[in-house]
Amino acid sequence: MGANGRRLKPGKEDSLNRWEQWDGWIPTRDVTVERTTDEEVFANATRNLGHPLQLGHTLAGHPFLVEGQDLEKVNVVTGVKGSGKSHLSKVLLLQLIASGAPCVVFDINKEYIHLPKVELDPETGKVRQRGIIHLEAGGNFRLGVRQFGLSPMMTLLQRFGLPEVSALYFENRLARLWAEAEALERERGRVPYVGLEQIMQMAENNEFGGGSNAMVVNQAIRSRLEALKNTNIFARNPQEAASLSESYRRIRHGGALVIDISALSNLAREGFVQAIIELIKDLCLWEIENGTHRFPFIFFEEAHLYVSRHSIDYIVTRARHLGITSFFVTNMIHGLDETILRQADNLFLLRIPFEDDVRHVSRGAATDYETMAAFVRRLRQHHALVIGNVTAQYPLIFRVDRLAGINTAGETRFFFQRGVPVE
Numbered sequence: 001m002g003a004n005g006r007r008l009k010p011g012k013e014d015s016l017n018r019w020e021q022w023d024g025w026i027p028t029r030d031v032t033v034e035r036t037t038d039e040e041v042f043a044n045a046t047r048n049l050g051h052p053l054q055l056g057h058t059l060a061g062h063p064f065l066v067e068g069q070d071l072e073k074v075n076v077v078t079g080v081k082g083s084g085k086s087h088l089s090k091v092l093l094l095q096l097i098a099s100g101a102p103c104v105v106f107d108i109n110k111e112y113i114h115l116p117k118v119e120l121d122p123e124t125g126k127v128r129q130r131g132i133i134h135l136e137a138g139g140n141f142r143l144g145v146r147q148f149g150l151s152p153m154m155t156l157l158q159r160f161g162l163p164e165v166s167a168l169y170f171e172n173r174l175a176r177l178w179a180e181a182e183a184l185e186r187e188r189g190r191v192p193y194v195g196l197e198q199i200m201q202m203a204e205n206n207e208f209g210g211g212s213n214a215m216v217v218n219q220a221i222r223s224r225l226e227a228l229k230n231t232n233i234f235a236r237n238p239q240e241a242a243s244l245s246e247s248y249r250r251i252r253h254g255g256a257l258v259i260d261i262s263a264l265s266n267l268a269r270e271g272f273v274q275a276i277i278e279l280i281k282d283l284c285l286w287e288i289e290n291g292t293h294r295f296p297f298i299f300f301e302e303a304h305l306y307v308s309r310h311s312i313d314y315i316v317t318r319a320r321h322l323g324i325t326s327f328f329v330t331n332m333i334h335g336l337d338e339t340i341l342r343q344a345d346n347l348f349l350l351r352i353p354f355e356d357d358v359r360h361v362s363r364g365a366a367t368d369y370e371t372m373a374a375f376v377r378r379l380r381q382h383h384a385l386v387i388g389n390v391t392a393q394y395p396l397i398f399r400v401d402r403l404a405g406i407n408t409a410g411e412t413r414f415f416f417q418r419g420v421p422v423e
């Protein structure tokens with residue numbers, strides 16, 4: 001190990017040049033430009049704390065590995081449409097799974113559901129082969145109302161136009177109901193199930209708010225609960241309520257929960273993801289309390305479509321405390337707000353031909369705009385530039401590995417298919 005824990009082979013330390021910490025400055029005169037060996041680059045820019053992840057190959061054909069810990073906590077994967085962002089994310093995901101990391105993917109295009117599934121031993125229930133678990137929001141993956149959480153539920157109801165006064169009555173009554181349920185649970189261990197149907201019945205019985213406007217308030221609540229029911233994100237009975245922590249247990253030692261949110265409406269998606277983030281936060285707190293620290297790596301494809309700015313700020317700013325690592329994958333480069341870019345530990349850039357976009361993204365990188373522009377505007381197909389903790393802030397380019405033997409077809413359906421004439 002060299003200075004700063006950077007990777008140096010034993011005995012090679014003297015023969016390799018040691019680089020100074022770089023701040024992005026490039027001298028413009030009286031310099032000789034010469035090629036450095038991959039070995040020297042690896043020794044100075046990458047390190048190995050025992051969790052190497054192979055992402056691809058260098059231009060000279062050597063395997064390109066990064067240290068897993070250096071991926072923690074905030075990562076951005078961006079580039080134009082079709083440049084290979086999702087592909088690189090899958091490479092990262094599979095390497096993380098193979099290294100024993102628990103992952104969560106918010107999949108809005110059914111792109112990750114074809115990755116190898118987790119295999120359990122039918123007798124012991126133990127994991128035989130690491131892989132993904134496909135959770136279909138609105139299908140086999142629905143949440144109970146209590147589990148969903150009051151705050152995401154209020155967000156959804158208000159997005160459905162619930163007036164403020166009614167919202168207050170509803171929130172107060174439900175907060176009381178959950179407090180009663182908790183007290184009962186402590187006393188007797190079990191409580192009667194309260195689902196959306198039961199809450200709708202409460203509105204039917206005018207249990208929210210009193211006085212002269214009780215009818216109006218309850219009517220308003222009732223109609224919004226009807227809308228909530230139609231989102232299909234809530235369990236219709238206790239058996240249907242999935243448990244995130246139970247699924248998480250199966251991938252805690254390597255694997256991914258692929259949460260397929262493609263079937264949900266935009267509104268439902270936002271509330272649902274907010275609820276899941278809350279549940280993930282609880283999982284993290286449990287890991288902290290138990291000193292086990294199996295924190296998730298979360299992949300957000302096109303986060304801006306379903307994660308509110310508030311939630312993004314929350315994830316990014318609390319990541320270090322909660323242990324969560326996130327990957328924001330997007331082609332909407334201007335949609336990446338400054339909080340993410342400034343907090344990003346690593347930027348994975350695929351081809352970005354537009355000057356404006358490069359300028360935006362450069363705000364988050366520890367290098368100057370000119371260097372970035374020179375490289376990322378003409379990155380070759382299937383190549384990525386990475387800069388950040390994984391590269392000691394040097395910009396490195398690598399060819400992203402193929403996903404051998406894995407169905408990467410996604411769900412793009414074509415009318416005109418190769419070699420198949422239209423009848």
Ligand SMILES: Nc1ncnc2c1ncn2[C@@H]1O[C@H](COP(=O)(O)OP(=O)(O)OP(=O)(O)O)[C@@H](O)[C@H]1O
Binds near residue numbers: 382383
């Ligand atoms: N390193 C690679 N090796 C082999 N094929 C790749 C590689 N990178 C990308 N591809 C292929 O190129 C195509 C586009 O890649 P991908 O879907 O990852 O792009 P994207 O940037 O996510 O696009 P979009 O913006 O549409 O989501 C896919 O068919 C993918 O399998």
Ligand SMILES: [Mg+2]
Binds near residue numbers: 085086087
């Ligand atoms: Mg994609």
